[in-house]
Amino acid sequence: MNKLKSKKAMTHGKQRSAVQTPANTPAPSSMSRWMVILVCLVVAGGGSYFVMTSYVIAQVPAEIVGTWQVKGGEMNGTKMTFHRDGTFTSMVTIEGRDIPIEARVAVHDKALQFTIVNGFTGKQETKTQTVRSLTETEMIVEEGGVTSKLVRVN
Secondary structure, eight states: OHHHHHHHHHHHHHHHHHHOOOTTOOOOOHHHHHHHHHHHHHHHHHHHHHHIIIIISOOSOTTTOEEEEEESSTTTTOEEEEOTTSEEEEEEEETTEEEEEEEEEEEETTEEEEEEEOTTTOOEEEEEEEEEEEOSSEEEEEETTEEEEEEEOO
């Protein structure tokens, strides 16, 4: 039995010596490893941000994004800017005063739904306009039976 134990011990000793790594193998640089990890994280984060803002979170289609100017009617000359993230900005002249308008806008089928905080009352209001026609340079919208023509500025 002792003979069997000594053979096992010798076999273990041989296995251990065979597995050992050479002493002159350089260890990989921890700085370069962290730089590669950092670059991978930045690329993954940037790609995720692009996909989320362009496809997942986008509230306004690319055809509507941009600055439009009202031609004709009581709001003639008013510029409206639609942003891809669903924000809307405009400058409206009411009673001789220029009032900045900021709103959230979402498009559902052919309806533009604006959520605006009224500057006078502070209350949130929702307005809906129906897009009757949309080309690359012109948009016709209707709200409450009144039709407005918008022309793309940029």
